[in-house]
Amino acid sequence: MTFMFRPASREGVGLLIGLIGPSGSGKTYSAMRLAKGIAGDKPFAVIDTEAGRAKHYSDAFRFDHGDMKPPFHPAAYADAIHAADAAGYPAIVVDSMSHEHAGEGGLLDMHEAELERMAGDNWQKREAVKVAAWIKPKMAHKAMVQKLLQIRAHLILCFRAEEKIKMERVDGKMKIIPLGWVPICEKSLPYELTASLLLTPDAPGAPKPIKLQEQHRALFPLDRPIGETAGHHIAEWASGAPSVATIEAEKKTIAATVARMVKAFAVLGVGEDVLAEHVGRKDLADLDDEEVVKLREFYAAKKAAAEGEEI
Numbered sequence: 001m002t003f004m005f006r007p008a009s010r011e012g013v014g015l016l017i018g019l020i021g022p023s024g025s026g027k028t029y030s031a032m033r034l035a036k037g038i039a040g041d042k043p044f045a046v047i048d049t050e051a052g053r054a055k056h057y058s059d060a061f062r063f064d065h066g067d068m069k070p071p072f073h074p075a076a077y078a079d080a081i082h083a084a085d086a087a088g089y090p091a092i093v094v095d096s097m098s099h100e101h102a103g104e105g106g107l108l109d110m111h112e113a114e115l116e117r118m119a120g121d122n123w124q125k126r127e128a129v130k131v132a133a134w135i136k137p138k139m140a141h142k143a144m145v146q147k148l149l150q151i152r153a154h155l156i157l158c159f160r161a162e163e164k165i166k167m168e169r170v171d172g173k174m175k176i177i178p179l180g181w182v183p184i185c186e187k188s189l190p191y192e193l194t195a196s197l198l199l200t201p202d203a204p205g206a207p208k209p210i211k212l213q214e215q216h217r218a219l220f221p222l223d224r225p226i227g228e229t230a231g232h233h234i235a236e237w238a239s240g241a242p243s244v245a246t247i248e249a250e251k252k253t254i255a256a257t258v259a260r261m262v263k264a265f266a267v268l269g270v271g272e273d274v275l276a277e278h279v280g281r282k283d284l285a286d287l288d289d290e291e292v293v294k295l296r297e298f299y300a301a302k303k304a305a306a307e308g309e310e311i
Contacts, residue, residue: 013238014152014153014154014155014238015154015194015195015234015238016148016155016192016194017034017154017155017156017194017196018157018190018195018197018210018211019031019034019156019158019159019197020159020160020161020190020196020197020198020210021160021198022161022181022201023160025161025204026204026225027158027159028053028054028057028095029204030226030227031156032057032061032063032093033205033227033228033230034091034156034227034228034230034231035061035091035092035156035231036062036228036231037228037230037231037232037235038090038154038231038234039089039091040090040232042089042090043062043064044061044062044089044090044091044092045084045091045153046063046092046093047077047080047084047094048067048068048095049072049095049099050095052067053095054095063093064089066083066084068080070104072099072100072103072105072106073106073110074100074106074140074144075143077094077097077100078144078147081094081147081148081151081155082147082151084153085151085153090235091153091155092151092153092154092155094156094158095158096159097157097158097159098158098159098160100144100186101184101185101186107138107140107141107186111134111137114133114135114136114137115133118132145192148192149192154235154238159185160183160184161181161182161183162181162182163179163180163182164178164179165177165178165179166179181200183210190210190211191211193211194213194216195209195211195212195213196210196211196212197212197220197226199226203225205226205227206224206226207226218233219234219237251286254288254289258284258292258295261275261292261296262275264299265299268302268303268306270302275295278295279295
């Protein structure tokens with residue numbers, strides 16, 4: 001087999017994003033906002049496992065709705081997502097992915113069916129084959145994950161979450177130890193995704209990272225709710241545009257340069273209003289490279305006239 005190598009770029013890269021949270025955490029609304037920002041003026045797809053509840057948002061967002069019914073076998077999820085991708089939607093929302101694990105016909109039901117097949121009502125044997133009974137369900141789940149990794153669209157998966165606790169002996173007494181919010185899904189799935197974010201009822205829509213790699217951190221600011229802007233940045237990033245972090249760094253560099261120039265111009269008796277007028281702006285916020293060049297040339301002319309010092 002002959003392999004071809006080309007310079008690497010981000011063009012055509014789809015992200016797999018998990019939004020995890022209990023009722024009231026804003027996960028469905030956040031997923032819709034994210035998808036809207038990605039899709040722009042195009043509709044996005046919603047695969048709805050919750051008896052049409054996604055349609056409650058039809059007045060606020062432009063999307064095409066697919067009603068997914070049980071059994072919630074991993075292959076059914078893979079087929080539905082593949083159909084949406086083949087239809088050309090730029091973003092696909094799945095609400096909820098938790099049914100693949102805990103819904104009718106999902107992984108837990110598949111495991112129970114395997115136990116029944118292997119051991120019937122023999123509870124001693126059921127205990128002995130409990131691990132082996134996971135082989136077929138896990139294989140089906142892994143096959144689904146492999147198909148998700150081939151999707152070209154941006155995929156936003158919503159997961160329910162529940163609070164977990166454990167009992168632990170502390171100083172000779174049994175105490176309840178809270179484990180926080182845990183996603184209802186196959187335990188490794190959130191870590192198979194590009195990014196997994198927890199949303200909680202105390203701050204609906206504001207992400208708390210479960211998995212968020214360095215190159216994606218700028219796409220999901222942790223100090224604000226997830227919205228259309230994040231989706232827009234995702235679409236730009238995936239198309240090969242400069243990353244948000246790169247753009248912000250360039251803005252800071254330009255702002256620092258402009259601040260130094262303002263001080264130098266002040267020595268020559270030239271105020272900020274004159275500088276803004278010279279570059280055709282109301283103020284000096286968010287200047288671009290060309291406008292900075294104009295200010296440098298303006299300074300050179302003023303300096304020559306006043307025999308001032310060059311910055």
